[in-house]
Amino acid sequence: NNEGTGGSVSSESVCFAVMECCKKLQERLEPVRKLLPAKYSWQDLIQKAYSEQVKLNATYLFTLKDNVKDYDIFGVTVAEVEVDILTGQHQVTRVDILEDAGVSLSPEVDVGQVEGAFVMGLGYYTLENLLYSQQGALLTNRTWNYYPPGPLDIPIDFRIQLRKNAPNPLGVLRSKATGEPPLCMSVAVPLAICQALRLPASRSGPGSFLQAFSTPLSPEKTFLACKNDISFYKYS
Numbered sequence: 001n002n003e004g005t006g007g008s009v010s011s012e013s014v015c016f017a018v019m020e021c022c023k024k025l026q027e028r029l030e031p032v033r034k035l036l037p038a039k040y041s042w043q044d045l046i047q048k049a050y051s052e053q054v055k056l057n058a059t060y061l062f063t064l065k066d067n068v069k070d071y072d073i074f075g076v077t078v079a080e081v082e083v084d085i086l087t088g089q090h091q092v093t094r095v096d097i098l099e100d101a102g103v104s105l106s107p108e109v110d111v112g113q114v115e116g117a118f119v120m121g122l123g124y125y126t127l128e129n130l131l132y133s134q135q136g137a138l139l140t141n142r143t144w145n146y147y148p149p150g151p152l153d154i155p156i157d158f159r160i161q162l163r164k165n166a167p168n169p170l171g172v173l174r175s176k177a178t179g180e181p182p183l184c185m186s187v188a189v190p191l192a193i194c195q196a197l198r199l200p201a202s203r204s205g206p207g208s209f210l211q212a213f214s215t216p217l218s219p220e221k222t223f224l225a226c227k228n229d230i231s232f233y234k235y236s
Helices: 010-033 042-051 107-126 181-196 198-204 208-212 219-226
Strands: 075-083 090-099 157-162
Touching: 010 042, 075 181, 090 107, 090 181, 107 157, 107 181, 181 198
Parallel strands: 090 157
Antiparallel strands: 075 090
16 A cells, blocks of 8 residues: 655654564564574574564554554754845855754754755745636746745755754654654744845835735745835946
């Protein structure tokens, strides 16, 4: 029953099924252990199990009926941006993330997951605008007018740390998923852009900068929120 790996399926459901398979194999191997001397290797155990015609593969189908409990994931993000009010373009100069990964099974993999999810969120919150015609046809359906994040959109200074000494009793081997949750923290970037727009947008009246915050906060929306005067674009 193959399916996609979205929603941290691999991190949670698949790993849960693997652990259940391991339990089955351990139960089958237990009688074989009693046939071996006190000291034996894993290879000895498997060879003996094979000779005893013990089935050495196991399957398990994870379903919603399994007793798997939800758990919370926490994270902290600080983002620093520079905004060009004449063009609406922005640059993410620095991002600091503290991610709650429980007891990470592979810290480098988890850091990579956090990086990828955060950059994907940058596209969702600041670039990838879906526009439709009056007939309902998608207009932004190609790279000429639909802009996913690229290498230059990655934060210049990107610092990620995993929370320490925070085991998760409900996760796989005390870990937590790191695939999708960091994407939510990408909202720090459009919030930082809005803060940067406080001064230029204040020329149009108190609180007007808040009108800019409708995601994705694209360069066009940022530019329009600044309410620039035409004199800004004249050479002196």
